[in-house]
Amino acid sequence: MAGWQRHEGEAVALPRADIDTDQLIPARFMSASRAEGYGGFLFADLREDAADFPLDRHPEASVLVAGPNFGCGSSREAAVYALVDAGFRVVVAESFADIFAGNAVNNGLLPARVAEAGAILDALGSGTAPARIDLETATLEIAGARHAIELPDIWRRKLVNGWDDIDLTRAHEDEIAAFARARRDAAPWTWPARDGSRDRA
Amino acid sequence: MSRTLLDKLWDAHEIRVDDDGTSLLWVDRHLVHEGSHHAFAKLAERGMPVARPELTFAVADHYAPTRGREAVADPAIAKMLERLERNTAAHGIALFGLRDPRQGIVHVLGPEQGLTLPGLLVTCGDSHTSTHGAFGALAFGIGATQVAHVLATQTIWQRRPKAMRIRVEGALGPGVTAKDIALHWIARLGTSGATGHAVEYAGSAVRALSMEGRMTLCNLSIEGGARFGLIAPDDTTLAYVADRPFAPRGAEFEAARADWAGLASDADARFDREVEIDAAEIAPTVTWGTTPEQALPITGRIPDPGALDGGRAEAARAALDYMGLTPGAPLEEIAVDRVFLGSCTNARIEDLRAAAAILKGRHARVPGIVSPGSMLVRAQAEAEGLDRVFTDAGLEWVGAGCSMCVGMNGDTVAPGERCASSTNRNFRGRQGKGARTHLMSPVMVAAAAVTGRLTDARTLMEERA
Numbered sequence: 052m053a054g055w056q057r058h059e060g061e062a063v064a065l066p067r068a069d070i071d072t073d074q075l076i077p078a079r080f081m082s083a084s085r086a087e088g089y090g091g092f093l094f095a096d097l098r099e100d101a102a103d104f105p106l107d108r109h110p111e112a113s114v115l116v117a118g119p120n121f122g123c124g125s126s127r128e129a130a131v132y133a134l135v136d137a138g139f140r141v142v143v144a145e146s147f148a149d150i151f152a153g154n155a156v157n158n159g160l161l162p163a164r165v166a167e168a169g170a171i172l173d174a175l176g177s178g179t180a181p182a183r184i185d186l187e188t189a190t191l192e193i194a195g196a197r198h199a200i201e202l203p204d205i206w207r208r209k210l211v212n213g214w215d216d217i218d219l220t221r222a223h224e225d226e227i228a229a230f231a232r233a234r235r236d237a238a239p240w241t242w243p244a245r246d247g248s249r250d251r252a
Numbered sequence: 253m254s255r256t257l258l259d260k261l262w263d264a265h266e267i268r269v270d271d272d273g274t275s276l277l278w279v280d281r282h283l284v285h286e287g288s289h290h291a292f293a294k295l296a297e298r299g300m301p302v303a304r305p306e307l308t309f310a311v312a313d314h315y316a317p318t319r320g321r322e323a324v325a326d327p328a329i330a331k332m333l334e335r336l337e338r339n340t341a342a343h344g345i346a347l348f349g350l351r352d353p354r355q356g357i358v359h360v361l362g363p364e365q366g367l368t369l370p371g372l373l374v375t376c377g378d379s380h381t382s383t384h385g386a387f388g389a390l391a392f393g394i395g396a397t398q399v400a401h402v403l404a405t406q407t408i409w410q411r412r413p414k415a416m417r418i419r420v421e422g423a424l425g426p427g428v429t430a431k432d433i434a435l436h437w438i439a440r441l442g443t444s445g446a447t448g449h450a451v452e453y454a455g456s457a458v459r460a461l462s463m464e465g466r467m468t469l470c471n472l473s474i475e476g477g478a479r480f481g482l483i484a485p486d487d488t489t490l491a492y493v494a495d496r497p498f499a500p501r502g503a504e505f506e507a508a509r510a511d512w513a514g515l516a517s518d519a520d521a522r523f524d525r526e527v528e529i530d531a532a533e534i535a536p537t538v539t540w541g542t543t544p545e546q547a548l549p550i551t552g553r554i555p556d557p558g559a560l561d562g563g564r565a566e567a568a569r570a571a572l573d574y575m576g577l578t579p580g581a582p583l584e585e586i587a588v589d590r591v592f593l594g595s596c597t598n599a600r601i602e603d604l605r606a607a608a609a610i611l612k613g614r615h616a617r618v619p620g621i622v623s624p625g626s627m628l629v630r631a632q633a634e635a636e637g638l639d640r641v642f643t644d645a646g647l648e649w650v651g652a653g654c655s656m657c658v659g660m661n662g663d664t665v666a667p668g669e670r671c672a673s674s675t676n677r678n679f680r681g682r683q684g685k686g687a688r689t690h691l692m693s694p695v696m697v698a699a700a701a702v703t704g705r706l707t708d709a710r711t712l713m714e715e716r717a
């Protein structure tokens with residue numbers, strides 16, 4: 052995954068609170084392989100029901116501004132795939148659900164916690180505005196105003212470097228092996244009992 | 253220094269901690285289901301093996317057909333099940349597949365098989381993994397990238413959440429269950445009320461819950477934003493765990509028991525947030541909207557959005573529009589089209605017994621299905637004659653799986669239909685496109701089946717008394 056430091060793009064507003072993962076991508080689409088592309092599944096039901104859905108009006112948008120508690124619900128990473136494959140690089144909201152935010156960072160999508168997200172939603176209305184995001188300074192510039200993004204250092208480093216955790220972790224292979232041996236010695240009961248195997252069923 | 257239960261579990265699994273406060277944690281049990289296909293594809297791209305297949309267990313649940321299992325009719329579903337079989341076989345991972353007599357929902361099966369134990373760290377690519385915290389395990393849901401990471405390394409990077417304690421003191425009234433405790437606190441604190449926190453449940457009402465009830469309570473933690481739910485293990489926990497197929501035996505069990513004795517928050521441990529709830533104040537609770545926080549006692553009325561504050565008013569208006577409900581209407585007058593009794597939240601044997609006690613000798617006015625949490629729960633229920641209570645009432649008795657909670661296996665609620673459901677999410681379209689979901693406990697689902705509308709189960713219980 053390629054890292055990024057700055058992003059400039061059009062921001063579009065979806066002024067709803069608690070946008071859950073079932074709205075981001077209804078479950079029936081989740082058997083598709085990633086190679087098939089998830090962009091077309093984004094907000095599938097909402098888009099079908101609304102004649103004038105903001106994302107359809109502004110397909111060029113790459114920054115989504117939404118209400119608080121964005122991404123609540125399931126752990127489905129498909130919700131992030133749908134956003135990324137539809138061209139989004141940043142979601143701006145007052146708050147995010149924990150699992151969604153972690154999944155987003157793992158896929159190069161910035162969950163930008165901005166305290167003034169509500170005011171930005173009001174300013175955008177049904178239109179768009181150019182937005183500029185800088186990970187180094189953790190700032191969002193939009194509609195002539197500058198906002199701080201609450202960005203944990205580890206998220207910044209992962210997004211900037213496009214880091215894959217598996218590579219990072221393999222650098223600690225010896226430590227992990229030592230931990231596993233110590234745990235097995237000190238608490239052998241933490242390994243599943245062998246007599247749970249199929250023939251006992 | 254005094255520590256919370258969260259701290260003790262965290263410290264016991266911490267391999268290293270980086271400068272920025274992110275911990276690398278050891279994973280004792282990794283549970284995977286059909287949704288793991290993205291993660292296995294990531295491993296395949298790198299040509300990597302599964303690090304610890306002996307600590308990894310797979311279950312067919314999300315796509316598991318509840319009927320017609322002999323020949324899976326839907327090719328898309330058959331493909332998902334085959335992919336899981338292929339991936340687990342290739343990596344030497346034990347699979348509880350569709351035709352295994354132990355098959356069931358991962359959060360029912362794990363505890364039932366003794367794969368879930370106090371003191372373990374359990375991950376699964378499913379947000380309701382918080383269920384396993386009922387045993388005093390550190391259990392949390394993860395996304396596909398993290399599933400791939402756990403498969404590849406048996407570890408996970410995670411920042412320590414804040415600690416929150418919800419104490420529920422006193423005794424629950426008749427007809428009031430763990431489900432109602434959960435809906436009550438989520439209605440009070442909101443769906444993001446515990447975001448960033450691990451919730452430890454304590455107090456006499458929690459101690460009095462069975463393991464089934466504790467699992468329901470921890471399961472719903474995520475609906476209040478908490479990725480982790482926790483309950484300190486006690487004699488109830490030990491009695492449940494002992495002699496489970498994969499649980500330790502003999503001397504190993506005694507050693508485990510000694511370790512588990514320390515799994516409780518110290519008396520003077522500090523929590524970032526504390527919430528007190530009086531059990532006597534909790535009524536059978538139902539949701540009226542499209543998030544679990546939009547919930548009220550069954551004796552209440554649909555709220556007037558105009559009486560709520562800004563953001564919540566707008567959300568309530570949108571929810572009522574979707575749900576087809578009118579402000580001011582008594583909840584008990586809402587007619588339902590069908591019922592669903594199932595899911596990782598409420599499909600364990602105790603749930604089925606409680607629902608059957610209401611339905612026995614009565615008829616359901618609306619159609620519905622009863623999907624036990626596992627095939628072993630199903631067998632137990634049949635041994636007790638519960639299946640006949642459900643079928644005599646006119647409900648359909650089917651196989652185990654996630655079923656109509658998430659609709660991925662084809663069990664869905666039709667557009668515009670209203671369903672009284674023992675599940676965990678009343679999101680728009682959760683049970684099927686356009687489906688209208690009301691969350692409630694199993695006894696309340698049974699009561700709704702009998703009357704064809706949302707109903708205070710206590711009324712039907714009194715008729716029996």
